[in-house]
Amino acid sequence: MRARLNESLLYDSLRSLVGDGAWSLLTTLAGSVDISRPLPEIVRPVAEAAGVEAWRINDAWQRERHFHEAYPFDYHILMEGDKLFPKNLEGIHFLYCYGRLSLLEASPVTVLGMRGPSVEGRQSAVDVIRELSSLGRPIMGTLDTGLDAYSMLYALNERMGQIVVLASPLHQCMPESQKELMLSLANAKPANLLVSPFPPSAKAQKWFTVPRNEVLVALTDFLVILEERDGGPLWKLARSLTDRGGRVMLTDSCLSNPLYSQARLFAEDHEVLVYRRHGDLKRILTSHSSRRRKTEAEQLELF
Secondary structure: OOOOOOHHHHHHHHHHHHHHHHHHHHHHHOOOOOOOOHHHHHHHHHHHHHHOOOHHHHHHHHHHHHHOOOOOOOOOEEOOOOOOOOOOOOOOEEEEEEEEEHHOOOOEEEEEEEOOOOOOHHHHHHHHHHHHHHHOOEEEEOOOOOOHHHHHHHHHOOOOEEEOOOOOOOOOHHHHHHHHHHHHHOOOOOOOEEEEEEOOOOOOHHHHHHHHHHHHHHEEEEEEEEOOOOOOOOHHHHHHHHHHHEEEEHHHHHHOOOOOOHHHHHHOOOOOEOOOOOOHHHHHHHHHHHHHHHHHHHHHHHH
16 A cells, blocks of 8 residues: 555545644644554544544545555655655655655755746756766756656656656646646656656646745755846745755846846845756755755754
8 A cells, every 4th residue: 555645534524624834734633543544444433533433534535545546657645754855844744756766865956947037047957967867866857848847858858866746636737738748757767757746636727836836945955047028926935945055046148138137136146056057056056065064964953
């Protein structure tokens, strides 16, 4: 049986009945009930704790199970508290993953950019991805039209390890125009990794980009912004990452473009790094990794 399947089914069933209180209820139940068992085996205490009729919780569970079982592929479920589940992710308690989970342990570098890139923005994507490929570092990004999808496609051709965070359940693609790319990434050898915070029963909506971006920030500590317009959504995402102690790198072509004043303002207000030439990523990532290992060793010594 798939790990965390029953916990996920129970959570989504409770959420359909009690709303935002589902996670608190689930954690309370876990103190007295084995929530890893199928609902029919524990339906009475669950119904009593939720304050709903047993038949209602059972109907909701059967519906959720139908969507999970409809997937024609194997997938993984991560639950809050699991080793690979990000520590700083609030309000999202399960992640649904297809592919190579070990990529989450490989310190992926997130590479994002704007929808309508310039020629310089596309060249920056090529330069950054080539250097990451030479370093053997996986890349993380989205399927958004523009530099995001362009970067994922280029990395696919480089046969790099890739983590794609979806704004949809695993069986859907947002935007639909990138469905072919999504399938290519999912079927690549060696395997890549698709990650979604949305259960199989969800139907993709435009606002799903908000929790998608929260997962992106929680899964990475290093973001490269290839190019972004003034007022673009990546500045909010970048601020969220720096607030959590992550690092942001901007390309020199973005900072020097007179049209992008917000890029220069962001660089002035935050301790950003600048990508100017091949070798900058190696230098920064090497020193960043050494600093992190030193910090971890110091923390271990304290205990």
